[in-house]
Amino acid sequence: MGCMNVCPVQAITTEYYSDGHRGISVNPDVCIECGACERVCPVVNGSAYGKNTLDSEYYAGWATKQDIRRRGATSGIFGALAERVISEGGYVAGAVMEEMACRYIISNKYEDIERMQGSKYTSSDPGCIYKEIRSKLSEGREVLFCGLPCHVAGLLEYLPARMRENLTTVDIICGGVSSPSLIRRYAEHVGDMEDIISFRDKSSGWKPTGFRYSLKYIDKDSNVVDTSAKGRNLITDGFACELTDRYSCYDCRFSFTHRKSDLTIGDLWGDTEFKDQHFNGVSGIIAHSEKGREQLAKAGIELHPITPERLLCNNYRIFNGKSIKGRFPERRWLAYALHHLSYDSLLKIYGSDLKPIRLLWIPFTVYRLLSFRFAEFLNKRRGKQLLKQIGSKKY
Numbered sequence: 001m002g003c004m005n006v007c008p009v010q011a012i013t014t015e016y017y018s019d020g021h022r023g024i025s026v027n028p029d030v031c032i033e034c035g036a037c038e039r040v041c042p043v044v045n046g047s048a049y050g051k052n053t054l055d056s057e058y059y060a061g062w063a064t065k066q067d068i069r070r071r072g073a074t075s076g077i078f079g080a081l082a083e084r085v086i087s088e089g090g091y092v093a094g095a096v097m098e099e100m101a102c103r104y105i106i107s108n109k110y111e112d113i114e115r116m117q118g119s120k121y122t123s124s125d126p127g128c129i130y131k132e133i134r135s136k137l138s139e140g141r142e143v144l145f146c147g148l149p150c151h152v153a154g155l156l157e158y159l160p161a162r163m164r165e166n167l168t169t170v171d172i173i174c175g176g177v178s179s180p181s182l183i184r185r186y187a188e189h190v191g192d193m194e195d196i197i198s199f200r201d202k203s204s205g206w207k208p209t210g211f212r213y214s215l216k217y218i219d220k221d222s223n224v225v226d227t228s229a230k231g232r233n234l235i236t237d238g239f240a241c242e243l244t245d246r247y248s249c250y251d252c253r254f255s256f257t258h259r260k261s262d263l264t265i266g267d268l269w270g271d272t273e274f275k276d277q278h279f280n281g282v283s284g285i286i287a288h289s290e291k292g293r294e295q296l297a298k299a300g301i302e303l304h305p306i307t308p309e310r311l312l313c314n315n316y317r318i319f320n321g322k323s324i325k326g327r328f329p330e331r332r333w334l335a336y337a338l339h340h341l342s343y344d345s346l347l348k349i350y351g352s353d354l355k356p357i358r359l360l361w362i363p364f365t366v367y368r369l370l371s372f373r374f375a376e377f378l379n380k381r382r383g384k385q386l387l388k389q390i391g392s393k394k395y
């Protein structure tokens, strides 16, 4: 959406495609063909967001303040960085849920950090956030932006280099974003959902082998509804299946070990060293720049240097943006399925809700098992090859 932010005549707007993802639309009657949109687009202009080398520094870490850490998707690294920036008069930009959609806001209020914290497992809309960040930077304010790697790349291309001095960018490790239509179909199914308050739960502890999704929403009477006891749901299980991602997520151009962002944050999957810290969450952190290292040092974060292998060997998505699932028939038929299938059928296909096994669904269940195994096999093979090329000592 850098193009929409930069367009001098507002010829570019967004629209929803039939698979539920948002894209751009150009009004040819208004467009003056100045080319600004193409120059700022990190995909069209072909600028590389990073490279697969071992030039960055790797840490395990967590926020030292318990409330910030508890609210964080992993261990509240963003929350701790944001608190420091706001305490010194700066602004932070991050993603929040509003009216069942995920969008970026910029704020200098502590209470908004809480809304930004936590993973929103759906596509986020940058809207006009790049313009708003530019305006704060031109007032001489410090700004922290945390979001998806593609959105950080968009921001960096949009901003002139001279304006980046007071800006710190943090990207999250991202395995792809699911279609916002999953939220729409789930809302129609339950009938009383007003907004989502959480997608992921740490109440029974973070685990280095994975975590529990937990969809909590506010209903029309303002009650909090916890859906975790109700079996699978199309929102979080749909996200986990990775069959409704944006097509670009299956060939992500922003997955690298060394990036233009200042910091990359994610889960330290597979950790065995900080067992006493697991319950509250342990982050894997990559510092790509001096500014990133300074930000970590100034914020309330406990840091432990680790070898790159500790993070990379358990989190291939950091450097492998490719996935074969984009070619699966389920993904190809997503637009049709979203508009014609019942909620229960959608949940079976896109949320893998295959139990109890019904006779009619047996061929599909077999296909699902085999196709997911194949995707996993290819992912591991490519991950190992890339690790070897990167120069990792372990694969």
Ligand SMILES: Cc1cc2nc3c(=O)[nH]c(=O)nc-3n(C[C@H](O)[C@H](O)[C@H](O)COP(=O)(O)OP(=O)(O)OC[C@H]3O[C@@H](n4cnc5c(N)ncnc54)[C@H](O)[C@@H]3O)c2cc1C
Residues within 6 Å of the ligand: 071, 072, 073, 074, 075, 076, 077, 078, 079, 080, 093, 094, 095, 096, 102, 116, 117, 118, 119, 120, 121, 122, 123, 124, 146, 147, 148, 172, 173, 174, 175, 176, 177, 178, 265, 266, 267, 268, 283, 315, 317
């Ligand atoms: C779509 C998605 C895919 C992910 N895939 C992986 C993965 O493959 N491997 C892995 O290790 N971790 C993954 N994560 C988890 C992510 O790594 C954690 O959110 C990250 O560790 C931050 O944790 P924290 O506790 O430090 O941050 P918190 O303090 O909880 O802050 C979370 C930050 O993430 C941003 N954010 C949350 N959701 C979105 C969104 N939809 N769009 C843009 N920004 C958002 C918020 O703005 C906030 O700045 C994914 C998260 C998302 C949202």
